[in-house]
Amino acid sequence: MSPETRHSYFTPEIIRVLEIKYVQGISSYFDCEIMHLVNPVNQDWDLNEIHRTMQLDVSDVGGRRIVDARFTSLGGYNHLRYEFVNNEGGWRIADIASFMQRGNELWRLSELHDC
Numbered sequence: 001m002s003p004e005t006r007h008s009y010f011t012p013e014i015i016r017v018l019e020i021k022y023v024q025g026i027s028s029y030f031d032c033e034i035m036h037l038v039n040p041v042n043q044d045w046d047l048n049e050i051h052r053t054m055q056l057d058v059s060d061v062g063g064r065r066i067v068d069a070r071f072t073s074l075g076g077y078n079h080l081r082y083e084f085v086n087n088e089g090g091w092r093i094a095d096i097a098s099f100m101q102r103g104n105e106l107w108r109l110s111e112l113h114d115c
Contacts, residue, residue, distance in 0.1 A: 011085060011092045017110060045073045064094060 006015050050071045057068040065084040072078065079099040084091045096109040 007088075009093055011087050011094045014093060014095065014109060017112060049073050065091065 003019070006018055010018070050073050054069065054071045057070075059066045059068075063085065067082045067084070069080045069082065070078070077100075081095075081097040081099065082093055083095040083097075085094040086092075087094070094110075098106045098108075100106055
């Protein structure tokens with residue numbers, strides 16, 4: 001994802017996380033990971049299985065719109081949580097988190113700058 005288009009999708013706080021990775025010289029890896037989160041279409045995903053098994057739950061929590069996406073791909077369980085805020089005239093991603101089947105958080109985009 002190019003730095004010029006990030007503002008269309010992410011809040012300024014998340015853009016700062018992306019910029020930290022860019023300065024550290026690992027933007028290609030990091031951007032690749034972000035693209036898989038936003039658009040998981042590659043050889044390691046079964047798009048037909050994702051479409052068949054996708055369950056979306058939407059809720060509003062503390063001024064945020066939370067979208068939980070649960071699906072399987074290649075038989076593996078996936079749970080991604082997208083947190084949106086109404087920012088700069090539109091809804092922007094404020095955070096993304098990944099969960100295991102038992103609900104334990106694996107990682108959170110806003111915290112990846114510490115890795």
